[in-house]
Amino acid sequence: MLICPQCKFENPNSNKFCQNCGTSLTQKICPECGTGVAINAKQCQNCGAECGMVWLATIVKTPTEQITVSTRESSGDSLKETETTNSNELISSEQVVSWPLEVGYHLDSQQRYQLLENLPIWEEIEAKSEICVKVLDSQPYQISPLTAVLENISTKTNNAVLESERIPHIAKTYIALYPQVHYGIPLIHDAWQQGDMQVILLEDRSNWKQLLDLWSADTTTSFQILHFCHQMTVLWQILEPFNCCRSLLQLSNLKLDEDQAVALQKLYFEPVSQYINNVGVSSSVTERTNTTPVQNSPLKVQALGRVWQALFRQSQRTQVGAFVELLGDLEFGKIQTLKQLQLRLEDIGTQLQCSNNIASPTLLQVNDDMEEGEKMNEDSPTVTLPLHLISLEDAGVTDVGSQRDHNEDYFGIETKISKLELPRSGNVGARGLYILCDGMGGHAGGEVASKLAVDTLREYFQTHWTDSLPSEETILEAVSSANKAIYDVNQQEARSGIGRMGTTLVMLLIQDTDVAVVHVGDSRLYRLTRKRGFEQITVDHEVGQREIIRGVDPSIAYSRPDAYQLTQALGPRDDSFISPEVQFFEIEEDSLFLLVSDGLSDNNLLENHWQESLQPLLKSDASLHFGLRELIELANKYNGHDNITAVLIRSKVGTNVRC
Structure with missing residues (x-):
């Protein structure tokens, strides 16, 4: 299929123009001079710009x-x-x-x-x-x-x-x-x-800036260096289970994106023991530092310290006292774990932030309501320490729609928020449970199932959610209890066929900056951030998506008459017939989460209108309740064939350091 560069609409391969917005699918516009250029051209024929x-x-x-x-x-x-x-067998010329x-x-x-x-x-x-x-x-x-x-x-x-x-x-x-x-x-x-x-x-990241170049720049502050180090520990944590930490040990592989965040050009995932030497740095670094390779040394966090030493050495940059102590403790094994290393970096950040030695080019993203353009100019980096939750707001609304006579949707919101204020720090502790269900089974069926699911889940987590985010096992047990509650009613009332009531489920759990999401059916979770843009987090449990996962072309998969039929729902069958999807992630920047029933998500409504309807809601002074009412009006205008329900959550994050 052809993806429209303008509206992201999916078009058949034979289309020359987007069916949705009319954009050309055979030409693109040169970013420099605006001339139409063939899509397979490397350069603009008018100005020579790379396009x-x-x-x-x-x-x-x-x-x-x-x-x-x-x-x-x-x-x-x-x-x-x-x-x-086998190699001695012929391979066809094709x-x-x-x-x-x-x-x-x-x-x-x-x-x-x-x-x-x-x-x-x-x-x-x-x-x-x-x-x-x-x-x-x-x-x-x-x-x-x-x-x-x-x-x-x-x-x-x-x-x-x-x-x-x-x-x-x-x-x-x-x-x-x-x-x-x-x-x-x-x-x-x-x-x-x-x-x-x-x-x-x-x-292709080959033309991205090298980390070493900015590390060497006179205008780069110690606080920015600290920020780079922390970002590398985050990447280390992600790469370690996949045996890819060597990717961080090649200086030439360390790049910076447009926001001056550390990024990798590619992954190195060969066995680390073949490449790590006694200073914990890959061969490309040892060539510059005159070290002798030693095979089979285990890869530990000390390797990061030696990469940082190599960066200081290559940049001829003077190490400040706190860094000298940190690197020394790493070298002599006083810091053994990644968590210990991150805590030390945070301590150094607190010292730097509260001193008078922060140069003007460094900007710290803090909890304020200034527009992004007011906080920084185009070339200024955003420097952050490990993030903490600083605010959590939410709102929910449900509407019967313009063509239904009763509402089978139901939602639940339950939050607990604590606030800490100290002379030089402050943060918010929060726990949020957000549930949205779209019932099925007709009058006195669908609305019963959706409400029963929400109530059962709320009651379950009141006794099974302690001081940390529930585990996957706990979340799955909660969903199982909701499924059983509806299934038992179906059995007791001898419901059969399409008369058996059931419901979809999408549920979001937030503990400070940790997030879990679970879903069954086609109710969805979306996420909007300034860096990542608008994303659909869940994948619908329906026949069309099942066929795509099996390798069927999407246009063929959704030409089936049963393409939108659910493959999973809570209630109609026992636990052996449901397989909820659970995902975990962290809130790494200000985020807007949106739980929706299909009355709002159908026909790519959100994908086509998120910029004007959702993006303004990232601002702290924007009303979530007002934004939800506008979404309901939008859904009734373009969809309206089903009940419409949405839950909005706005999370703001920042450092807990103040001076």
Whole structure:
């Protein structure tokens, strides 16, 4: 399918213009001079500006003992079954790349990705060798097969994708990290295996600023250096379970995004013991620091300290006293865990923030209601310490809609907030439970099921939620109790067929900056932040989405007459027929969460109107209640065929340091 660059509407591959907004799908606009440019052009023919979609291709030669071959269907929208063959067996010419490949040749059999750099002679390349080249995407509006799967992925389907032989080995770490949604980790765009060649395409970050360059700049303050260190510990925590921490040990791999946040150009996920030496830094660093490699040293947080030492050494920057002590304690093992390291960084941040040594270019994002443009100019970095919740607000509303005579939706909001104020610090402790259910089963059925689910869940967490966010097991037990409560009523009243009542569920749990979400059915959770934009967090449990996960093209999956039929709901059946999806994440910036029933989410209503209807609600002085009423009016105008329910939560985060 073709994704419209303007409104993100999904169009058939044959379309030349977007069916929704009329934007051209065969041309793009040059960002410099506004001239129309063919979508497969690398440069504007008028002004010469770079305007092509360029990806960074990582290519690995598969060992000759066994070759897994994966080709694509001619449609380009699905992955074909793989075959495994021994190296002495012939591989068909359709599966083998013609060599040599030079600038202008296509890397893939679909003639989509055009090489911008020459490749070495393949026969001369050793097995497991890795090559990185840039490629031009000649079909940038065409969704890739892998992207189509990832956009509809959940925790369980992610595991299924990782186990698939159709996915090249070198792509699986990126896919496993995809649910983390961290700006520092490069997103994977496409992946395939052709003959003995594995290929993955990543966002091209080669032109991003180097961390070392800003570390070396005279205008960079100690507080900014501290901020970089903390960001690297956050990335370390994410990468460690996937054996990717080596990615942080290559100085050339450490980049900065447009907000001057630490980001990685690519992942290094080979066994760490092959690359770590006695100072905990990879070979690219040891070459500059005259250290001797020692094999099989365990990778510990001390490795981060040695990378920071290398950054100080390379930048010829003087270390302040607090950093000298920190690096010394790391080197001599006084800091053993990542948590200890993060606490030390926070302590140093408190000292720096409350001193008079903070240079003017550094800005700390604090709890105020200034507009983003008032807080910083275009080139000023946002420097943050570990974040704390500073406010939590919410509102909910339900409406019968314009075509129904009764309301089967129901919602519940339950919050507990405590506030701490000290001379130099302050933060909010909060616990929020937000539940939305869309009932089914007709009058005296759907509304009973939705209310029963909300009441059961509220009662459950009143006794099973203590001082920390409930575990996945606890959350699943809560959902099971709600399902059983409705199921038992169905059994007692001998309801059958479509007369059995049930309900969808989407539930959000917030404990300070920790978040959990669980859902069953097609009620959704969305998230809006300034950095990530508007995102759908949950994936509907319906036939169409089930088929997409199985590899069916979305246009085919949703042409089925039963495409929107639910595959899961609470109540109609016992626990063996439900499989709730549970996700956990942290609030890393000011966020707006929106729980909705399908009366509001149908027909891409929110995707098409979030900028004018939701984005203003990120501001502290915007009324959530007023915003909800406008959403209800919008839904009645464009949808109205169903009940409409929404719950809005606005969370603000910042540091707890004040001077």
